[in-house]
Amino acid sequence: MEEVKLYGMWASLYAKRVEMALKMKGIPYEYIEEDLMNKSEKLLSCNPVYKKSPVLVHHEKPVSESLIILEYIDETWNCPPLLLPKDPSQRAKVRFCTNFIDQQMIPLIREIYKFEGEQQEKIVKEFSKIGTVDFCGGETPGLLDIVFCSVFGIHKGDGSSGVREFEMDANPLLFKWLNSPRDLPVVKEISPPHEAFSALLKQFRAISLQSSTKT
Ligand SMILES: N[C@@H](CCC(=O)N[C@@H](CS)C(=O)NCC(=O)O)C(=O)O
Structure with missing residues (x-):
């Protein structure tokens, strides 16, 4: 067992x-x-x-x-679904993308939460450049889909945080990628309760704004 x-x-x-x-x-x-x-x-x-x-x-x-x-x-648990592709060059590509998400995208999202107005728009524009990264998707959802979904797919932005990078029309390139994994039953199963999560995001937004005005 x-x-x-x-x-x-x-x-x-x-x-x-x-x-x-x-x-x-x-x-x-x-x-x-x-x-x-x-x-x-x-x-x-x-x-x-x-x-x-x-x-x-x-x-x-x-x-x-x-x-x-x-x-x-x-x-x-080397059983299907395999999360990483078999081919070493494809594996390397997946690792590149997941590291890019964690090292570049997540810090940028945190920055977006710290600002308003023009300053925020500037960072959001920076964020749309991410569309130029050649994210590689496999036939079936794998490690990259999981990582991508954990950042963008679990919570559908309702604008309550004041930031629009999570919204489909604000970033079509990014969200094109998400269409299939977001609909997986497993994603729905693990999604946190919408209201509680929105409240947490609002709190995070308030703390982030406060910290940026102090510096
Ligand atoms: N690079 C880590 C990041 C994990 C992380 O930041 N965890 C947060 C929760 S979302 C945490 O434990 N924060 C508590 C702390 O920093 O003291 C990973 O990929 O697991």
Whole structure:
């Protein structure tokens, strides 16, 4: 019997991507909700370097960092659907894209939340350049779809945060990519409750705006 535990946080996009992979592969797991303001001893001991969630614990062995966890899942449960392509050059391309999303796109999204008006528009324009990155999609949803969906697909923006980068008409190139994985039942299953998530985004927006006026 496999023993799989996931230490996550209900609104964390990083935890959501791990949940998506586990569900797509049909791997049963126990989910443990972490209070990030008061992290458990278990989380701290499993991820002593970054002290962040998510952490996957498989037979008492911890794995941290969501992209590494996704690859661990694919290698350990080497059953369909395979998350990474077989061809090494395609694998390299997927890794390039997922790193690009985490290192370039997510920080840019955080920046967008810090500003209003013209300043925000400037950053949003920067964001649309992302359309020039040649994201590679496989025949069936895989690792890149999971990562992309965790950032853009789980929550349909309703404009309440004051930022429009999540909205379809504001960024058609980006959203063309999302059409199929967003409709996967697994994405619907793991999506956080809309109202609670919107409230959290509003809170994040208020804190981000405040921090930018202080600096
Ligand atoms: N690079 C990490 C990022 C994980 C991350 O930022 N987790 C956040 C929750 S969304 C966290 O644990 N924050 C608590 C903290 O930074 O103290 C990954 O991919 O897993």
